[in-house]
Amino acid sequence: xxxxxxxxxxxxxxxxxxxxxxxxxxxxxxxxxxxxxxxxxxxxxxxxxxxxxxxxxxxxxxxxxxxxxxxxxxxxxxxxxxxxxxxxxxxxxxxxxxxxxxxxxxxxxxxxxxxxxxxxxxxxxxxxxxxxxxxxxxxxxxxxxxxxxxxxxxxxxxxxxxxxxxxxxxxxxxxxxxxxxxxxxxxxxxxxxxxxxxxxxxxxxxxxxxxxxxxxxxxxxxxxxxxxxxxxxxxxxxxxxxxxxxxxxxxxxxxxxxxxxxxxxxxxxxxxxxxxxxxxxxxxxxxxxxxxxxxxxxxxxxxxxxxxxxxxxxxxxxxxxxxxxxxxxxxxxxxxxxxxxxxxxxxxxxxxxxxxxxxxxxxxxxxxxxxxxxxxxxxxxxxxxxxxxxxxxxxxxxxxxxxxxxxxxxxxxxxxxxxxxxxxxxxxxxxxxxxxxxxxxxxxxxxxxxxxxxx
Amino acid sequence: xxxxxxxxxxxxxxxxxxxxxxxxxxxxxxxxxxxxxxxxxxxxxxxxxxxxxxxxxxxxxxxxxxxxxxxxxxxxxxxxxxxxxxxxxxxxxxxxxxxxxxxxxxxxxxxxxxxxxxxxxxxxxxxxxxxxxxxxxxxxxxxxxxxxxxxxxxxxxxxxxxxxxxxxxxxxxxxxxxxxx
Numbered sequence: 001x002x003x004x005x006x007x008x009x010x011x012x013x014x015x016x017x018x019x020x021x022x023x024x025x026x027x028x029x030x031x032x033x034x035x036x037x038x039x040x041x042x043x044x045x046x047x048x049x050x051x052x053x054x055x056x057x058x059x060x061x062x063x064x065x066x067x068x069x070x071x072x073x074x075x076x077x078x079x080x081x082x083x084x085x086x087x088x089x090x091x092x093x094x095x096x097x098x099x100x101x102x103x104x105x106x107x108x109x110x111x112x113x114x115x116x117x118x119x120x121x122x123x124x125x126x127x128x129x130x131x132x133x134x135x136x137x138x139x140x141x142x143x144x145x146x147x148x149x150x151x152x153x154x155x156x157x158x159x160x161x162x163x164x165x166x167x168x169x170x171x172x173x174x175x176x177x178x179x180x181x182x183x184x185x186x187x188x189x190x191x192x193x194x195x196x197x198x199x200x201x202x203x204x205x206x207x208x209x210x211x212x213x214x215x216x217x218x219x220x221x222x223x224x225x226x227x228x229x230x231x232x233x234x235x236x237x238x239x240x241x242x243x244x245x246x247x248x249x250x251x252x253x254x255x256x257x258x259x260x261x262x263x264x265x266x267x268x269x270x271x272x273x274x275x276x277x278x279x280x281x282x283x284x285x286x287x288x289x290x291x292x293x294x295x296x297x298x299x300x301x302x303x304x305x306x307x308x309x310x311x312x313x314x315x316x317x318x319x320x321x322x323x324x325x326x327x328x329x330x331x332x333x334x335x336x337x338x339x340x341x342x343x344x345x346x347x348x349x350x351x352x353x354x355x356x357x358x359x360x361x362x363x364x365x366x367x368x369x370x371x372x373x374x375x376x377x378x379x380x381x382x383x384x385x386x387x388x389x390x391x392x393x394x395x396x397x398x399x400x401x402x403x404x405x406x407x408x409x410x411x412x413x414x415x416x417x418x419x420x421x422x423x424x425x426x427x428x429x430x431x432x433x434x435x436x437x438x439x440x441x442x443x444x445x446x447x448x449x450x451x452x453x454x455x
Numbered sequence: 456x457x458x459x460x461x462x463x464x465x466x467x468x469x470x471x472x473x474x475x476x477x478x479x480x481x482x483x484x485x486x487x488x489x490x491x492x493x494x495x496x497x498x499x500x501x502x503x504x505x506x507x508x509x510x511x512x513x514x515x516x517x518x519x520x521x522x523x524x525x526x527x528x529x530x531x532x533x534x535x536x537x538x539x540x541x542x543x544x545x546x547x548x549x550x551x552x553x554x555x556x557x558x559x560x561x562x563x564x565x566x567x568x569x570x571x572x573x574x575x576x577x578x579x580x581x582x583x584x585x586x587x588x589x590x591x592x593x594x595x596x597x598x599x600x601x602x603x604x605x606x607x608x609x610x611x612x613x614x615x616x617x618x619x620x621x622x623x624x625x626x627x628x629x630x631x632x633x634x635x636x
Contacts, residue, residue: 001511001541008534012576015528023529033523036468037475283482284525285474287490288574288587288594290482291526319526327526334588335581360588366484369588422584 031325034280034293057311060407064312067394068405071351075122075248087255093246093398102147106140110262113253119217122249125239126203126220146172146242155204166192166206169222173235177420185235197227201236216252244355247396268403274441275300290333297324301444306401308442313431314406331430332368334361342391368427388412401443465618470520491601492566499562500614502543503553504623510540531576535569558610563603571595
């Protein structure tokens with residue numbers, strides 16, 4: 001008995017994934033326990049949808065579509081010289097590769113003209129290189145410049161009076177901080193002369209004739225050169241969050257005659273990859289948790305991490321899946337992680353990649369509290385702290401089961417760097433109460449697609 | 456497992472409803488952080504009159520029921536409930552755990568331990584980069600207070616819910632709990 005109890009304690013604190021999955025399958029019948037609670041669902045049943053609800057859902061869906069279109073456009077290069085002589089194939093980041101964090105899997109809008117070796121960029125920043133084109137599965141694999149075996153030729157924007165300095169950039173330089181996350185840079189190697197810190201580093205291969213695609217990447221930004229702890233320790237402060245900030249990218253190809261611009265992909269809500277679900281519980285018996293049980297499971301195509309929506313509004317993500325049911329972590333469940341973009345509510349509404357948000361649970365006043373890591377946001381001057389900017393948050397992509405463009409809520413996002421500590425932000429206008437929402441839909445595997453009716 | 460299949464089925468049904476009601480309470484604006492642990496009240500009440508073996512079976516049943524409605528890992532709930540019944544069964548050999556006041560006190564203490572443990576497990580598993588928005592201790596002591604209150608007022612009544620009698624009525628009360636063999 002004591003041994004069993006010790007084993008339970010150890011497994012509680014140090015879960016073993018295969019064992020947990022086995023227990024989950026073994027306890028599949030527990031899903032019927034939730035079914036037993038139907039009388040309580042009747043008591044707390046939601047009244048029929050009001051006209052205002054329908055109008056709100058339509059507005060939210062329009063907002064989601066507009067945000068996604070803006071996100072697609074925001075990834076295009078802004079400088080005229082970076083558009084010249086290039087064809088731009090936009091793509092959505094689908095997930096990280098199983099091989100590691102330095103490799104992403106993308107879904108391009110078209111496969112026409114795509115080849116291995118072509119550069120991948122996001123806005124004016126260099127991202128990496130195509131290493132595999134899988135037309136059968138509709139996926140392209142990209143190696144990021146952060147990979148330790150990745151090298152790209154670069155030049156220093158050195159101004160008119162000095163000669164150009166060539167160097168090689170690739171891999172990461174990491175330095176721990178007093179607290180918070182470690183600071184990361186792109187590693188810089190073999191400078192041809194004495195570089196000047198603070199200058200902009202752009203892609204520029206010394207021998208472009210050796211690679212037919214290298215000229216396409218010329219001029220795209222890698223970041224700002226900085227000097228590390230020693231005289232030879234050069235590194236580049238990146239302009240992108242390569243870990244959590246890659247949602248949409250562009251593959252650069254050679255333009256050919258007769259090539260048409262591809263149509264944008266369907267909005268995630270129109271993809272037919274949703275299944276209607278019913279909440280079997282109103283809440284979690286543990287008040288610090290925020291989960292509900294749904295009546296859809298693995299046999300219906302539901303997978304862990306899948307998005308759960310009501311209209312265009314994100315309700316939560318599937319935490320664990322049984323054969324016949326699943327448990328959904330709602331937006332205020334501690335530990336729920338989301339990738340997000342923010343669209344300013346006022347002024348310039350160009351979407352800004354925010355990266356990763358992690359729920360810290362509800363505050364005592366009921367507000368949803370999130371931790372926001374901001375590794376690449378530069379400090380804005382040394383003056384007084386700039387005011388936060390109110391943004392409407394939407395999901396980014398790059399994680400399996402969580403499509404881009406779903407409405408999360410509104411938050412006042414800080415406009416200064418936390419220097420690795422991360423910011424605490426409060427989310428308002430977010431869906432945290434399932435009993436107040438309309439129909440629930442769960443994202444399913446593409447192999448088991450069913451049609452989703454309109455909200 | 457004597458005591459009647461009907462008794463165990465009734466315990467399953469009542470505990471499912473109790474945990475579901477606890478879930479509704481936990482989502483309410485008014486009671487959220489003061490939600491009592493009904494499972495602890497039921498367990499302490501039953502374990503005060505059941506044999507240790509049957510109390511452990513009850514703990515397993517309640518843990519599985521709760522796991523079916525909760526995001527808490529089943530292994531953690533099992534560990535918590537089994538430890539609770541072992542403690543109550545051990546105490547029962549020397550004191551009358553069936554008295555209203557002691558049962559309420561034990562329920563409160565049990566809730567403090569169970570809620571603290573489950574919240575700790577969730578904190579470790581959630582792997583948030585910084586602490587939660589509300590400290591663990593706050594959840595635990597509030598749950599302990601409300602659970603003790605629930606046990607004090609309704610503890611005996613919960614054990615007498617329809618169908619649960621066969622699970623504990625045959626047991627001897629305190630003083631005869633550990634007969635010499």
